[in-house]
Amino acid sequence: xxxxxxxxxxxxxxxxxxxxxxxxxxxxxxxxxxxxxxxxxxxxxxxxxxxxxxxxxxxxxxxxxxxxxxxxxxxxxxxxxxxxxxxxxxxxxxxxxxxxxxxxxxxxxxxxxxxxxxxxxxxxxxxxxxxxxx
Numbered sequence: 001x002x003x004x005x006x007x008x009x010x011x012x013x014x015x016x017x018x019x020x021x022x023x024x025x026x027x028x029x030x031x032x033x034x035x036x037x038x039x040x041x042x043x044x045x046x047x048x049x050x051x052x053x054x055x056x057x058x059x060x061x062x063x064x065x066x067x068x069x070x071x072x073x074x075x076x077x078x079x080x081x082x083x084x085x086x087x088x089x090x091x092x093x094x095x096x097x098x099x100x101x102x103x104x105x106x107x108x109x110x111x112x113x114x115x116x117x118x119x120x121x122x123x124x125x126x127x128x129x130x131x132x133x134x
Contacts, residue, residue: 039064041117042096045130052106052131056099056115058091065090066119070100074131076109106132 038061046053056070069086085100104111110131117124 038062039066039117039119039122039124041115041124041126043113043115043126043128043130045113045128047106048103050105050107051103052109052111053101053103054111054113054130055101056085056126057096058089058099058117059096060091060093060119062093063091064119066117068099068118069114069116070102071114072102072104072111074104074109074111076105076131077107078105078109081109081111108132 040059042057042059044053044055044057046055054072056068058068065088067086067088069084072081072083074081081104083102085102089097089099091097099115099117110129113126113128113130115126
């Protein structure tokens with residue numbers, strides 16, 4: 001294998017320093033893919049200047065009423081997090097309804113997010129691990 005010059009090693013190091021945060025950002029912004037069916041849930045995770053905005057969504061094919069629970073557990077450099085939101089909702093077909101949202105520390109934290117949506121006695125669940133452990 002050929003030996004790299006000092007300037008080539010610096011270029012590789014700089015490229016690595018750029019790609020590692022980019023990969024962490026991509027991991028943080030990826031949310032759970034929406035579920036399939038007449039009632040669908042989704043968890044969106046979007047980094048915002050060192051914070052992480054989590055949004056719980058439901059979308060339906062018809063008008064429905066139900067209940068939801070959103071649970072977030074995690075740990076990072078600043079300690080642990082345990083949050084729970086929930087309540088009734090009414091959703092109309094064809095557009096996503098925000099059920100709940102929370103903004104958390106996004107640097108060096110990892111969160112397990114669980115969203116359960118119950119309509120007509122049937123529960124649809126979305127679970128996602130989001131964050132960045134760098």
